[in-house]
Amino acid sequence: MSTDDIIKKLTDSIKVTSYIDNELFIKYNVKRGLRNEDHSGVLVGLTTIGDVVGYERQEGGPLKAIPGKLIYRGIDVEDIAESLQKTHRFGFEETVFLLLAGYLPSKEELDSFNELISEQRRIEDMSKFSILQLQGHDIMNILARSVMIMYTFDEEADNTSRENLMKQAVSLIAKFPTIIAYAYHSMRHTYQGRTMAIRHPKDNLSIAENFLYMLKGPDNYTELDARILDMALVLHADHGGGNNSTFTIRVTSSSGTDTYSSVTAAIGSLKGPLHGGANLKVIDMFNHLKEVISDWNNEAEIKEYLLKMLRKEAYNRTGLIYGIGHAVYTISDPRAEILKVMARDLAKEKGREDEFAFLELIEKLGVETFMEFKGNNVNKRVCANVDFYSGFVYEMIGLPKEVFTPIFAMARIAGWMAHRIEELNFDSKRIIRPAYKNVADRKDYVALEQRSRK
Ligand SMILES: CC(=O)SCCNC(=O)CCNC(=O)[C@H](O)C(C)(C)COP(=O)(O)OP(=O)(O)OC[C@H]1O[C@@H](n2cnc3c(N)ncnc32)[C@H](O)[C@@H]1OP(=O)(O)O
Numbered sequence: 001m002s003t004d005d006i007i008k009k010l011t012d013s014i015k016v017t018s019y020i021d022n023e024l025f026i027k028y029n030v031k032r033g034l035r036n037e038d039h040s041g042v043l044v045g046l047t048t049i050g051d052v053v054g055y056e057r058q059e060g061g062p063l064k065a066i067p068g069k070l071i072y073r074g075i076d077v078e079d080i081a082e083s084l085q086k087t088h089r090f091g092f093e094e095t096v097f098l099l100l101a102g103y104l105p106s107k108e109e110l111d112s113f114n115e116l117i118s119e120q121r122r123i124e125d126m127s128k129f130s131i132l133q134l135q136g137h138d139i140m141n142i143l144a145r146s147v148m149i150m151y152t153f154d155e156e157a158d159n160t161s162r163e164n165l166m167k168q169a170v171s172l173i174a175k176f177p178t179i180i181a182y183a184y185h186s187m188r189h190t191y192q193g194r195t196m197a198i199r200h201p202k203d204n205l206s207i208a209e210n211f212l213y214m215l216k217g218p219d220n221y222t223e224l225d226a227r228i229l230d231m232a233l234v235l236h237a238d239h240g241g242g243n244n245s246t247f248t249i250r251v252t253s254s255s256g257t258d259t260y261s262s263v264t265a266a267i268g269s270l271k272g273p274l275h276g277g278a279n280l281k282v283i284d285m286f287n288h289l290k291e292v293i294s295d296w297n298n299e300a301e302i303k304e305y306l307l308k309m310l311r312k313e314a315y316n317r318t319g320l321i322y323g324i325g326h327a328v329y330t331i332s333d334p335r336a337e338i339l340k341v342m343a344r345d346l347a348k349e350k351g352r353e354d355e356f357a358f359l360e361l362i363e364k365l366g367v368e369t370f371m372e373f374k375g376n377n378v379n380k381r382v383c384a385n386v387d388f389y390s391g392f393v394y395e396m397i398g399l400p401k402e403v404f405t406p407i408f409a410m411a412r413i414a415g416w417m418a419h420r421i422e423e424l425n426f427d428s429k430r431i432i433r434p435a436y437k438n439v440a441d442r443k444d445y446v447a448l449e450q451r452s453r454k
């Protein structure tokens with residue numbers, strides 16, 4: 001039997017042996033995806049970091065959909081965003097401080113924190129050269145491998161004391177933009193024959209400015225581009241404990257593993273197209289729709305195509321409309337609302353209003369078509385999520401699509417580390433270890449010479 005045949009046999013066999021009747025999930029009251037019948041998440045922990053609000057619990061009754069709210073350490077993210085916009089300040093650094101420390105820094109604390117971030121941005125030569133040697137087209141994958149390389153060069157890598165975790169948090173938050181910019185240039189150099197620009201990070205620049213500087217060079221971005229990126233970082237910095245990547249960091253941290261292993265796992269989770277990777281999928285889907293829809297204002301034509309997508313008859317046949325739907329938000333995702341305004345303003349400035357109008361129509365019709373398609377099978381509302389407009393915004397400030405999901409990681413590393421520190425420090429901590437009911441039939445062991453399978 002050839003090795004190809006054995007792969008085919010293994011694959012054919014799991015079609016049968018991995019089949020589990022849907023009814024069994026109901027019989028054993030399994031919370032698929034750790035979700036209750038009403039789509040709310042199963043409560044698995046307590047946190048004081050991010051709060052994600054999409055519905056209200058009515059006593060004895062169903063959930064009531066409400067406009068979404070995102071709260072960082074008790075503070076409404078919309079208030080943070082509004083203050084930053086009014087005062088034309090960069091705000092990611094103070095958001096990171098807020099998430100890590102639990103309170104907003106004073107001016108003096110923020111200045112010292114910025115200095116600390118500045119000091120930590122550089123990657124020592126040994127790890128830099130190892131990172132630059134990593135091959136591959138996917139920056140999320142290179143980021144994950146770079147984080148594992150950092151383990152090698154951290155003498156205190158396995159130390160999970162509070163102080164060491166905080167040091168590692170600052171180091172990772174400061175270094176992610178550097179790694180992502182270097183990985184992008186290295187990838188372009190290797191696969192696209194372009195010049196490799198490895199710029200040293202600069203002191204006195206915000207994280208957003210520094211990233212644009214390292215990625216694009218000093219004269220290729222504007223202050224407005226940097227402020228838009230900064231806002232995107234603020235909006236992506238945390239999303240409570242239940243989102244897939246943060247839950248991943250909480251699960252892995254609960255085993256006591258090191259920071260680098262835990263962060264690598266979270267990067268892998270975020271890359272998924274149902275999570276952070278959706279920002280890339282939305283742009284891909286949007287480009288596809290730009291081509292196949294002949295009239296961008298024809299609601300009937302767009303709706304018919306979206307329906308085909310939901311029926312798995314068109315686009316990538318997954319049945320998904322990317323950027324639509326959320327595990328918690330129902331009426332709105334506050335981050336998507338802010339990004340949408342930014343997208344509209346930028347589109348006006350860049351002469352891309354037709355594209356913005358088309359994307360906005362896809363949002364409206366995507367929600368409508370989804371609700372019609374699902375009918376009574378889905379008892380919750382859907383809305384555009386954070387990934388719906390972010391890619392379009394990044395594109396308009398001249399960022400390549402390869403860094404869209406890495407930018408999400410560059411922001412979320414703050415939330416991940418805050419949650420890791422919380423997971424490892426609360427008094428009644430316990431390894432996360434839920435249960436799986438085995439529903440397979442028991443069989444006798446058969447000696448090798450007596451097995452007769454074809
Ligand atoms: C940063 C972030 O992670 S934001 C999310 C980014 N992801 C995307 O944009 C991908 C598209 N969206 C989705 O796949 C989903 O909405 C998710 C993964 C975000 C949330 O999934 P769930 O929590 O299962 O959503 P929910 O409970 O509301 O789903 C109800 C049903 O609608 C389906 N559904 C939800 N959103 C969509 C969508 N955009 N397109 C098609 N079907 C969808 C679900 O698969 C589920 O189907 P089922 O009842 O047959 O199992």
Ligand SMILES: O=C([O-])CC(=O)C(=O)O
Pocket residue numbers: 052238239242243244275327328385386
């Ligand atoms: O909360 C979620 O499930 C996904 C999400 O929006 C995020 O992580 O930002």
